Amino acid sequence: xxxxxxxxxxxxxxxxxxxxxxxxxxxxxxxxxxxxxxxxxxxxxxxxxxxxxxxxxxxxxxxxxxxxxxxxxxxxxxxxxxxxxxxxxxxxxxxxxxxxxxxxxxxxxxxxxxxxxxxxxxxxxxxxxxxxxxxxxxxxxxxxxxxxxxxxxxxxxxxxxxxxxxxxxxxxxxxxxxxxxxxxxxxxxxxxxxxxxxxxxxxxxxxxxxxxxxxxxxxxxxxxxxxxxxxxxxxxxxxxxxxxxxxxxxxxxxxxxxxxxxxxxxxxxxxxxxxxxxxxxxxxxxxxxxxxxxxxxxxxxxxxxxxxxxxxxxxxxxxxxxxx
Amino acid sequence: xxxxxxxxxxxxxxxxxxxxxxxxxxxxxxxxxxxxxxxxxxxxxxxxxxxxxxxxxxxxxxxxxxxxxxxxxxxxxxxxxxxxxxxxxxxxxxxxxxxxxxxxxxxxxxxxxxxxxxxxxxxxxxxxxxxxxxxxxxxxxxxxxxxxxxxxxxxxxxxxxxxxxxxxxxxxxxxxxxxxxxxxxxxxxxxxxxxxxxxxxxxxxxxxxxxxxxxxxxxxxxxxxxxxxxxxxxxxxxxxxxxxxxxxxxxxxxxxxxxxxxxxxxxxxxxxxxxxxxxxxxxxxxxxxxxxxxxxxxxxxxxxxx
Numbered sequence: 001x002x003x004x005x006x007x008x009x010x011x012x013x014x015x016x017x018x019x020x021x022x023x024x025x026x027x028x029x030x031x032x033x034x035x036x037x038x039x040x041x042x043x044x045x046x047x048x049x050x051x052x053x054x055x056x057x058x059x060x061x062x063x064x065x066x067x068x069x070x071x072x073x074x075x076x077x078x079x080x081x082x083x084x085x086x087x088x089x090x091x092x093x094x095x096x097x098x099x100x101x102x103x104x105x106x107x108x109x110x111x112x113x114x115x116x117x118x119x120x121x122x123x124x125x126x127x128x129x130x131x132x133x134x135x136x137x138x139x140x141x142x143x144x145x146x147x148x149x150x151x152x153x154x155x156x157x158x159x160x161x162x163x164x165x166x167x168x169x170x171x172x173x174x175x176x177x178x179x180x181x182x183x184x185x186x187x188x189x190x191x192x193x194x195x196x197x198x199x200x201x202x203x204x205x206x207x208x209x210x211x212x213x214x215x216x217x218x219x220x221x222x223x224x225x226x227x228x229x230x231x232x233x234x235x236x237x238x239x240x241x242x243x244x245x246x247x248x249x250x251x252x253x254x255x256x257x258x259x260x261x262x263x264x265x266x267x268x269x270x271x272x273x274x275x276x277x278x279x280x281x282x283x284x285x286x287x288x289x290x291x292x293x294x295x296x297x298x299x300x301x302x303x304x305x306x307x308x309x310x311x312x313x314x315x316x317x318x319x320x321x322x323x324x
Numbered sequence: 325x326x327x328x329x330x331x332x333x334x335x336x337x338x339x340x341x342x343x344x345x346x347x348x349x350x351x352x353x354x355x356x357x358x359x360x361x362x363x364x365x366x367x368x369x370x371x372x373x374x375x376x377x378x379x380x381x382x383x384x385x386x387x388x389x390x391x392x393x394x395x396x397x398x399x400x401x402x403x404x405x406x407x408x409x410x411x412x413x414x415x416x417x418x419x420x421x422x423x424x425x426x427x428x429x430x431x432x433x434x435x436x437x438x439x440x441x442x443x444x445x446x447x448x449x450x451x452x453x454x455x456x457x458x459x460x461x462x463x464x465x466x467x468x469x470x471x472x473x474x475x476x477x478x479x480x481x482x483x484x485x486x487x488x489x490x491x492x493x494x495x496x497x498x499x500x501x502x503x504x505x506x507x508x509x510x511x512x513x514x515x516x517x518x519x520x521x522x523x524x525x526x527x528x529x530x531x532x533x534x535x536x537x538x539x540x541x542x543x544x545x546x547x548x549x550x551x552x553x554x555x556x557x558x559x560x561x562x563x564x565x566x567x568x569x570x571x572x573x574x575x576x577x578x579x580x581x582x583x584x585x586x587x588x589x590x591x592x593x594x595x596x597x598x599x600x601x602x603x604x605x606x607x608x609x610x611x612x613x614x615x616x617x618x619x620x621x622x623x624x625x626x627x628x629x630x
């Protein structure tokens with residue numbers, strides 16, 4: 001166990017280190033932020049002073065080392081645009097993104113699991129066939145276009161739900177949340193549903209496959225023979241055994257949900273980290289872009305590590321393979 | 325299994341036919357896939373022939389009339405009386421023309437990048453499998469790294485670095501896609517290289533390069549074709565998404581994604597058609613490709629065959 005943990009930790013550390021190099025060098029190779037940030041009216045001396053102030057006059061490798069040293073201390077530089085700590089900016093916006101991503105996963109489970117269980121129990125029912133066809137469309141639909149259509153239908157035509165912003169928020173643990181107020185929940189529903197569409201299809205298919213695999217097994221027949229109600233058999237015996245792959249896949253999907261929130265946030269004007277990064281890319285605000293990419297990379301690596309760790313603990317086959 | 329009782333050709337008969345004939349026969353036995361293929365062919369035809377079909381060149385600012393901007397579907401052109409069947413966008417572009425030209429860009433970017441990525445990825449996969457050793461380990465770690473992050477994140481990273489443009493979007497897609505082909509080609513090549521016919525070829529004194537290209541590669545193709553079909557759909561979606569976010573193609577040459585983005589600002593004033601119709605075109609294209617790809621996967625899947 002210790003050997004496995006150490007090796008995985010080293011691997012993860014190397015991945016993060018490699019990504020810092022790729023992100024930093026890549027972003028510095030092309031595009032001069034000075035052209036955008038500094039007005040035409042500056043003279044040459046003032047220009048040079050501004051460059052020196054931002055540390056852009058040093059050679060690239062030295063900039064990278066300074067960046068690395070800062071990164072270890074959680075300092076990824078000052079935003080060129082907001083004149084604030086880039087890391088702080090991201091962390092301020094991250095709760096809104098997390099809120100959106102978790103709500104999307106919640107919706108995916110709440111909608112996808114019951115539908116998947118139905119489709120798995122009655123595979124030939126017309127409703128099940130419809131669900132499977134709909135899930136193919138769910139995989140094909142460009143999410144951003146669906147978002148626009150949702151806004152058009154539910155916000156503009158019907159006027160049921162608001163289309164932008166977080167609505168009223170309430171503080172919990174020093175952070176503002178939308179899901180604690182009714183108005184906030186209304187604002188949350190459309191973007192979360194949009195972000196969840198792909199996951200709903202995924203969960204539906206996984207659950208359906210799982211149910212079809214578990215249903216013919218002996219312990220289900222035995223539970224039925226004991227005279228348990230069909231509801232109890234489904235909830236206690238079938239569902240438990242189908243949820244393992246669903247939970248692992250969703251844990252891994254959390255990272256990509258956070259990444260895809262960029263699209264959803266920009267459409268629904270959700271003030272999360274994704275909207276910030278898009279604005280920052282367009283304004284060539286390098287430190288914020290770098291800070292965002294690094295934060296998401298770290299989230300991703302940590303998630304993978306957790307999922308792998310759980311697998312290691314739960315599945316003995318992985319241990320045998322890992323020791324080779 | 326009793327072969328005589330089945331209407332389909334028996335296994336013996338299958339082997340006698342050429343494999344591609346069998347693939348075609350099995351493909352057309354699914355009506356949905358055939359419909360998908362027909363729609364796809366139609367879409368590609370109108371996209372290629374767009375300059376001869378449309379009434380105006382949507383990229384030629386001289387042909388656009390601002391007075392015709394944001395007309396509802398079915399409105400008539402001020403000058404020539406031509407009907408805008410799907411309306412016009414904020415710059416007075418006829419949406420039919422804009423969608424056909426947008427399709428051209430979307431298909432070009434999607435198919436072009438998928439093909440180039442397929443060639444590069446397959447080559448890397450074959451070399452990796454054949455050479456082995458540290459090169460194999462290095463290349464496959466790189467593939468793992470690329471595939472372990474979500475595509476949209478990597479695309480943002482690369483486009484933040486490269487900047488806008490049709491060429492840059494294609495380059496981004498290629499950089500992201502080759503890894504899928506490389507992993508599949510390597511896995512397939514490793515399985516194939518253990519088969520008897522490779523030993524036989526080696527025994528005949530055929531050189532390693534000719535064995536890889538002439539013997540192993542053709543047997544690796546089926547899964548790569550399936551991946552290619554599905555990757556084209558993914559590439560088109562990703563291009564549309566990136567263009568929608570303002571990171572993809574330039575505003576002077578709107579692809580479908582950018583047309584949808586342009587329509588977004590007018591949607592709040594109930595001018596829905598500018599976003600709706602390009603989106604429908606995009607959706608139909610992607611569903612058609614996915615239908616064809618799904619059927620190809622069923623037909624070409626070697627696990628279902630053997």
